[in-house]
Amino acid sequence: MTARTSATTVAALLRQGSATFELRSILQIGTRPTAAAATRAATSTTPIVTPRNLSHYRSLHTTPIWLKKKSREEKEQARGRPAADSSSSTSSGGASSSQHPTITPEDALDFADVHSRLTKIAAHANEHLKKLKMGGRFNPDLIGSVKVQPDRKDSSVSYPIRELASVIPKGGRTISLLVHEAAYIKPIMTAVQSHRDFNQQPQQSPDNELELVLKVEPEKREDMAKRAKAVCHDWRERIRDVRQRRDKLHNAWKKDGSMLPDAKRKADTELEKVIKAEVAKVDAAEKETIKAAETK
Template sequence: MQRFITQSIRSVFPRVPIAYPQRLKFASPLSRAQHVVPLSRRNFANSPTLYKKKDKAKKSPAPEPEESASIPTEDPFDLSKLHDGISAAVTRLKDDLSKLRAGGRFNTTLLEGLKVQLSKESKDSVKLGDLAQVVPKGGRMVTLLAAEEDHLKPLTSAIVSSNLSLTPQPDPHNPLQLNIPIPPPTKESRDKNVQAAKQAFEKASSVVRDSRGAMHKRLQDMQKKKLARPDDVRKAHDQMEKVTEQGQKEVKDAFDAAKKTLEQA
């Protein structure tokens, strides 16, 4: 076959030498494999997986912003203590005024609150209201009904030694009853009662001022320590002044009404 191909080529190209490829001889199958050109390979680098960086903020708590210090933590409009102080002052004033003689009428609570010493050997005392019943009879008379006849003498001593200017008298029909006439008011007694009412008024007015001072100090501390907004503190201060003014008015009205009644008695 090779000879036929050669003759065909020479008939066409008579002068061109023909070179035949030589076969490669390998000593062993291993040497032949060494001449095999390997396929192109892509080497992949074994690089470590990229991890997301840890958030440093999670390790330690984030510092609070500076503005958090200005966030209100207390209510400047809480005036409950001021209201309570004023209410207590007005209630105490009205109670003190009610214990005074008014229009010729006698307040029985004055008798009921007297201390009675049942025995000379003992210093213990008992309220008169726990030993006897005080009953106003209208007009200018008060009766006292004792629970035991042995209590009449210590009851009489307690009433006479008081500053009420009263003289109990035994009732001829009931051995357990004492009749206490109420003397008509005099100019001296009126002036004394008015002076006592004035002292009660001044005391109540002082309590209102003290309650206002405590509230004012609280608002100043809240503003100094930035526990409330400055605008809220100013508004609360205005409300405080209005509540205090109203409280003083209630105290004065109660005193003026009592004074008028006492002077006309």
């Protein structure tokens, strides 16, 4: 082999090595190498890339990026929602701790959960008794809460009268219902007539076709007293349910050994005091409501 042929061969090998390095650089990092880097690569022992094994190389923009899995809080914040508070998790009793406190055997004499439930029950019962003392059936709030079924074929959809009409007292025992749309007139009339507390059909006003006039008959004192007793009876039943709920908790603690028998007896005694005090409130509220009904 002549010197000229050898020089040509070496030059060809250098060009081939430079081209190979440039191709690899473009495929892997997307940039063209410098001349110095290409020269160094040509003299290296790196194998030549052929079309057959190009599939082994992957460009940067197609390489998957492995990220740490996002937590639930991060996902909620990404959606623009506040992260869930761990304190709102569901307790063993079925109600979340955000609704009522969760008590442990170490706090067996803490009746915060009982007081929380009793307070909610009392608020509901006192609201009913308040309406009775305000006039029994002659109460715009009571009339406004009567359910109306706009479509007689679809019993799953109903609305209170207050959403379909304006309930306006007109003095005495007369109440005006200003209906928002004519299509609601007949359903409202049917709902009022079929309601157990009214049992009469409102009359359309001759001056306004969208106005219904309802004259509420005075409620007998005996009926008001009867309704007050029914509300208080339901109140006591709910208190009894709260008592049984806490009793089951005490029994479960004793059974699994997390509460000693002496501690359970003391907790039962204190629970009895709490329940008796609450029942005394019910008796007082019932007596006051019946007295208000008798003086009307």
